[in-house]
Amino acid sequence: MLYLDDIAVGMKRSFGGYEVTREEVLAFAEKYDPQPFHLSDEAAAQTHFGRLAASGWHTCAMTMAMFVEHMKLHPQASLGAAGVDDLRWLKPVYPGDVLRCESEVLEVRPSQSRPEMGSVRNSMTTFNQHDEPVLRFTALALMRRRPAD
Template identity: 60%
Template sequence: MTVWFEDFTVGAVARYGCYAVTREAVLAFATAYDPQPFHLSDEAAAANPIFGRLAASGWHTAAMTMRMTVERWAAMGGASLGSPGIDELRFLKPVYPGDTLTVEAEVLAARPLASRPDRGVVKTSTRTLNQHGEAVLSFTGNTFWPRRP
């Protein structure tokens, strides 16, 4: 089975994923990619007025969101052709070890590409939610998909 551009309906909302955030993963990601003290040290995080305790990097939250999204596409039997980018990326609330994340994505627009009639672009509004249903990350993304032959 393949996921086609035509499978996306404007207004459709998908809820998916279940990602448990661990202390080990927060520290490993921060060490490799975002070594700010409040991502690496309980003491520094406690002293930070925004976090109060060890918190995941926003970039780590974005990466966890991408992981859940790609796993959803794979479960649907497909993969995108890539992306021209995202807009309006926002880190809305801290993510902490022990949180469990899910994703909610709404199709905002879908249009065939005039320059490449074999594909289309789908625009989605994506929110990552914690276990309390609070949005922790949001962005608008654009993804290329093959068109049905």
């Protein structure tokens, strides 16, 4: 189990491998982001995307899915997230792309008022199969400290 006390500024992790499917792009868009360029090849061809593109929110969801899978393999004393800053969609994500993630610890801060926990600020970048960054954000996660047994 990875606790706050085990984390240091500069630590990096690489993980994931998520194939983006046309069916998933359409299903997500129909339910959560029904803009024409997420739903129609013809409409997307008339935009700067040039073809059907995944919603940025879908890209965020795929990134979260990869992160959760990583946490299953490498358990953490997570207490959830406190927020996300500086979210940027850098390049379109298309059906057929294969995504992966890299994170880097920017800050580790034990809580002043709750000694059993603290926070970790991470930079998260999602890349496509060409190693081009498609999404970047800074996440603030809450974590338990190592028990004092």
